Amino acid sequence: MMKVAKLLGNGKVEIVASDRPSSDDQTVLIKVKATGLCGSELHSIKGSPVEREGFYNGGHEVVGVIETAPAGSNFEPGMRVGARVVQGCGDCHFCLQGYETACKARKIYGQNGHAEYFRLGIRGIQLLPEDVEWPAGVLLSGDGLGVPVRAARRLGDTSGQKVVVLGLGPVGLSSVVVQVSRGAEVMGTDLIDYRTKFAEALGAARGVNSTKEDVKEAVLEWTEGRGADIVILAVGHSAAFLQAIELVRQQGTLYQVGELSELTFNPSETFLRKEITIKGSWYYTSEDWKEMLALHERGLRYDKLITHVFPFEKAQEAVDTFASGESGKVILTYE
Numbered sequence: 375m376m377k378v379a380k381l382l383g384n385g386k387v388e389i390v391a392s393d394r395p396s397s398d399d400q401t402v403l404i405k406v407k408a409t410g411l412c413g414s415e416l417h418s419i420k421g422s423p424v425e426r427e428g429f430y431n432g433g434h435e436v437v438g439v440i441e442t443a444p445a446g447s448n449f450e451p452g453m454r455v456g457a458r459v460v461q462g463c464g465d466c467h468f469c470l471q472g473y474e475t476a477c478k479a480r481k482i483y484g485q486n487g488h489a490e491y492f493r494l495g496i497r498g499i500q501l502l503p504e505d506v507e508w509p510a511g512v513l514l515s516g517d518g519l520g521v522p523v524r525a526a527r528r529l530g531d532t533s534g535q536k537v538v539v540l541g542l543g544p545v546g547l548s549s550v551v552v553q554v555s556r557g558a559e560v561m562g563t564d565l566i567d568y569r570t571k572f573a574e575a576l577g578a579a580r581g582v583n584s585t586k587e588d589v590k591e592a593v594l595e596w597t598e599g600r601g602a603d604i605v606i607l608a609v610g611h612s613a614a615f616l617q618a619i620e621l622v623r624q625q626g627t628l629y630q631v632g633e634l635s636e637l638t639f640n641p642s643e644t645f646l647r648k649e650i651t652i653k654g655s656w657y658y659t660s661e662d663w664k665e666m667l668a669l670h671e672r673g674l675r676y677d678k679l680i681t682h683v684f685p686f687e688k689a690q691e692a693v694d695t696f697a698s699g700e701s702g703k704v705i706l707t708y709e
């Protein structure tokens with residue numbers, strides 16, 4: 375048996391006993407050392423209760439030590455690893471380019487991660503550098519850094535450009551850190567002072583609280599009336615998307631990383647009159663992992679994003695802190 379955090383909805387989480395997952399010749403079992411709370415879990419945390427047998431919603435940013443590995447694989451017990459939970463078949467057109475998120479046979483190991491043990495497919499095992507501590511390892515090897523890095527790779531050279539990050543949850547804040555490291559000038563906007571101030575502490579030129587300031591005016595003033603070169607949308611609201619179209623300059627780029635399933639907008643005004651490019655990406659890939667490691671080796675202080683570390687037993691406190699919005703990255707640690 376093992377303990378696992380069960381997200382109950384309505385802001386509640388409970389630690390329950392569950393069967394320890396078993397590994398096979400395609401998976402390893404990881405003894406978990408730390409996990410990250412992710413913005414993508416907020417709807418499970420805050421939303422209405424979901425009851426599905428054996429499925430506890432949360433947890434896909436996981437680091438730990440391999441407990442059991444398939445015989446004949448490149449992996450063995452004791453290795454310190456992080457988890458790339460979206461994995462491909464390994465030999466299709468996309469997988470061969472290191473673009474596993476496009477694989478038609480992709481598998482996602484994205485549930486029951488806030489637990490003492492975690493089962494992971496062998497194609498997404500990422501060996502952690504020796505000098506990385508467990509909480510920082512969660513950011514380094516998970517989508518906390520992976521999403522901003524994939525976006526940065528797809529945006530190309532942003533040095534000297536004015537980048538607005540809309541939404542300063544963990545991925546928005548991490549986007550600030552990554553874009554500042556690439557030489558962009560960054561403005562971050564959010565509804566919460568804690569986060570706009572934190573963005574400034576992380577290197578943003580300006581943090582704007584959109585409940586107190588007119589964001590469009592702030593952006594126009596900051597860009598001498600042109601609008602932002604790039605707007606990164608790290609929220610999933612259609613109103614924010616429409617605002618991003620307003621904030622971006624002629625021929626600028628809007629980059630979507632927040633999940634958003636439905637939207638009505640005006641393509642004539644957006645693509646024709648304004649000639650805007652709209653791009654986006656989901657999660658990250660094995661190619662992105664190489665860049666994530668390179669950023670670590672160059673000394674990027676992504677670990678500054680971590681504001682709270684709680685022992686797993688205090689999962690409720692961790693969830694409360696995260697749901698309040700008064701946090702950067704929130705991490706749970708395990709024995």
Ligand SMILES: [Zn+2]
Binds near residue numbers: 414434435518
């Ligand atoms: Zn995540």
Ligand SMILES: [Zn+2]
Binds near residue numbers: 468
């Ligand atoms: Zn594939």
